[in-house]
Amino acid sequence: xxxxxxxxxxxxxxxxxxxxxxxxxxxxxxxxxxxxxxxxxxxxxxxxxxxxxxxxxxxxxxxxxxxxxxxxxxxxxxxxxxxxxxxxxxxxxxxxxxxxxxxxxxxxxxxxxxxxxxxxxxxxxxxxxxxxxxxxxxxxxxxxxxxxxxxxxxxxxxxxxxxxxxxxxxxxxxxxxxxxxxxxxxxxxxxxxxxxxxxxxxxxxxxxxxxxxxxxxxxxxxxxxxxxxxxxxxxxxxxxxxxxxxxxxxxxxxxxxxxxxxxxxxxxxxxxxxxxxxxxxxxxxxxxxxxxxxxxxxxxxxxxxxxxxxxxxxxxxxxxxxxxxxxxxxxxxxxxxxxxxxxxxxxxxxxxxxxxxxxxxxxxxxxxxxxxxxxxxxxxxxxxxxxxxxxx
Amino acid sequence: xxxxxxxxxxxxxxxxxxxxxxxxxxxxxxxxxxxxxxxxxxxxxxxxxxxxxxxxxxxxxxxxxxxxxxxxxxxxxxxxxxxxxxxxxxxxxxxxxxxxxxxxxxxxxxxxxxxxxxxxxxxxxxxxxxxxxxxxxxxxxxxxxxxxxxxxxxxxxxxxxxxxxxxxxxxxxxxxxxxxxxxxxxxxxxxxx
Numbered sequence: 001x002x003x004x005x006x007x008x009x010x011x012x013x014x015x016x017x018x019x020x021x022x023x024x025x026x027x028x029x030x031x032x033x034x035x036x037x038x039x040x041x042x043x044x045x046x047x048x049x050x051x052x053x054x055x056x057x058x059x060x061x062x063x064x065x066x067x068x069x070x071x072x073x074x075x076x077x078x079x080x081x082x083x084x085x086x087x088x089x090x091x092x093x094x095x096x097x098x099x100x101x102x103x104x105x106x107x108x109x110x111x112x113x114x115x116x117x118x119x120x121x122x123x124x125x126x127x128x129x130x131x132x133x134x135x136x137x138x139x140x141x142x143x144x145x146x147x148x149x150x151x152x153x154x155x156x157x158x159x160x161x162x163x164x165x166x167x168x169x170x171x172x173x174x175x176x177x178x179x180x181x182x183x184x185x186x187x188x189x190x191x192x193x194x195x196x197x198x199x200x201x202x203x204x205x206x207x208x209x210x211x212x213x214x215x216x217x218x219x220x221x222x223x224x225x226x227x228x229x230x231x232x233x234x235x236x237x238x239x240x241x242x243x244x245x246x247x248x249x250x251x252x253x254x255x256x257x258x259x260x261x262x263x264x265x266x267x268x269x270x271x272x273x274x275x276x277x278x279x280x281x282x283x284x285x286x287x288x289x290x291x292x293x294x295x296x297x298x299x300x301x302x303x304x305x306x307x308x309x310x311x312x313x314x315x316x317x318x319x320x321x322x323x324x325x326x327x328x329x330x331x332x333x334x335x336x337x338x339x340x341x342x343x344x345x346x347x348x349x350x351x352x353x354x355x356x357x358x359x360x361x362x363x364x365x366x367x368x369x370x371x372x373x374x375x376x377x378x379x380x381x382x383x384x385x386x387x388x389x390x391x392x
Numbered sequence: 393x394x395x396x397x398x399x400x401x402x403x404x405x406x407x408x409x410x411x412x413x414x415x416x417x418x419x420x421x422x423x424x425x426x427x428x429x430x431x432x433x434x435x436x437x438x439x440x441x442x443x444x445x446x447x448x449x450x451x452x453x454x455x456x457x458x459x460x461x462x463x464x465x466x467x468x469x470x471x472x473x474x475x476x477x478x479x480x481x482x483x484x485x486x487x488x489x490x491x492x493x494x495x496x497x498x499x500x501x502x503x504x505x506x507x508x509x510x511x512x513x514x515x516x517x518x519x520x521x522x523x524x525x526x527x528x529x530x531x532x533x534x535x536x537x538x539x540x541x542x543x544x545x546x547x548x549x550x551x552x553x554x555x556x557x558x559x560x561x562x563x564x565x566x567x568x569x570x571x572x573x574x575x576x577x578x579x580x581x582x583x584x585x
Contacts, residue, residue: 169457173457
């Protein structure tokens with residue numbers, strides 16, 4: 001089908017996707033580097049291109065509270081934030097998932113304070129890893145746009161009904177002018193479809209209670225229902241991604257395998273770093289080094305079975321984390337991957353924490369990890385948790 | 393990376409339009425069937441502070457998302473940055489790097505100041521051209537015009553059309569026309585050693 005090739009910054013691309021979803025309500029509070037996304041969306045509203053009701057609130061806690069009220073009323077609802085804004089939403093982030101409200105949120109990844117830093121890392125999103133939201137990470141503007149569209153379908157699916165985060169790297173994606181293909185408005189909307197909430201506060205013929213006291217009698221069972229809903233994301237996401245692939249020619253999955261078929265050495269990366277990694281992997285492939293990449297897109301729910309299938313039997317694995325777990329054994333992605341591969345034949349799995357506060361992840365850093373992977377595969381005992389690109 | 397890629401690094405001071413130029417170019421090459429990536433280095437946003445911008449242009453989608461460390465082309469909007477250590481104008485450059493400097497000085501004089509063996513240096517007085525053309529010392533677009541001499545990304549006429557299209561959304565007709573005049577003049581007045 002015909003698609004329009006344009007140059008947009010990541011924030012503009014995601015704003016476009018949100019416009020095409022025709023949300024009933026959007027709640028917004030500005031924070032760098034998310035601000036331009038909502039700014040662009042507000043422009044669409046002001047120009048009459050979409051009739052979303054914008055609620056301009058006084059804090060991110062209120063932004064998520066307003067989104068919860070709106071979604072509980074039965075409206076297609078979205079919001080966006082970054083870093084400290086996400087941290088301030090905290091209490092309500094859990095409530096959104098617990099109430100099974102399919103709110104869509106752009107989380108433009110930025111380091112948490114202190115000291116104050118406006119640049120990218122994943123510490124904001126990783127803090128929300130256990131909150132019950134769907135979390136998808138994106139490599140570039142195209143993938144951010146596509147994911148924002150697909151996440152409406154996945155989160156609002158009757159089998160799922162969970163809030164979803166579209167994560168994309170602050171500045172590195174949000175503020176970089178990048179070429180991407182856009183669907184036309186009607187095609188995009190037809191793909192997502194209209195939203196009809198199963199239970200809505202505004203449906204006065206069928207009154208419901210939302211958010212009552214839930215103590216020792218039923219709370220646990222309600223947590224079980226969230227766990228089950230997360231499991232049902234897998235078949236729904238696969239179906240949505242496959243349909244999107246047929247529509248656009250752009251295929252997505254829980255993760256992307258790049259030159260992985262015969263790879264002895266594997267790097268596992270989230271977000272914009274994947275592209276930089278691919279360029280260096282090509283250089284090493286030209287030299288005959290069998291190295292590949294697993295770019296993880298879906299982090300929650302974590303596709304453990306598929307990951308084990310792909311990673312088992314490799315000679316050495318490097319997991320890169322753009323966030324730290326202070327005092328923990330490695331970063332959150334490392335912990336997850338290493339735990340997933342327990343009981344598989346012994347593949348050494350090492351961790352590199354990198355790029356905190358937007359420290360550039362450059363070609364040399366990728367090369368450094370591949371060199372280390374070669375040493376590990378050759379039997380050298382190297383430190384398991386490492387820092388990459390730090391000046392000490 | 394499938395096919396060749398041109399990597400450009402912009403050095404300027406806040407307010408000179410390096411960000412606009414870096415991102416404008418990334419968009420403008422789309423019409424030539426090429427893929428562009430443009431972004432500034434975001435730091436403290438102060439007028440006058442040294443800033444960098446980056447543009448990559450390639451025949452295939454651009455995957456890497458790091459800053460440009462080994463530029464093919466270095467464009468300097470403010471020649472007072474040449475000796476600045478923190479600006480790092482010559483960092484990661486080689487004998488193959490092309491330098492485009494906004495200055496009233498000659499390429500030979502700038503070559504001595506840069507002190508890079510075999511560097512290919514071009515100069516143009518983009519600030520004067522900007523002042524003459526639209527009355528403001530914003531030399532970013534004239535430097536894009538000058539760039540076309542060393543890297544044929546598009547014709548000067550195609551640049552003028554792209555510029556008018558993009559700038560007319562944001563600026564007065566006088567500023568648009570002035571910039572169109574300025575890119576053409578800079579294109580003609582670029583000097584090499």
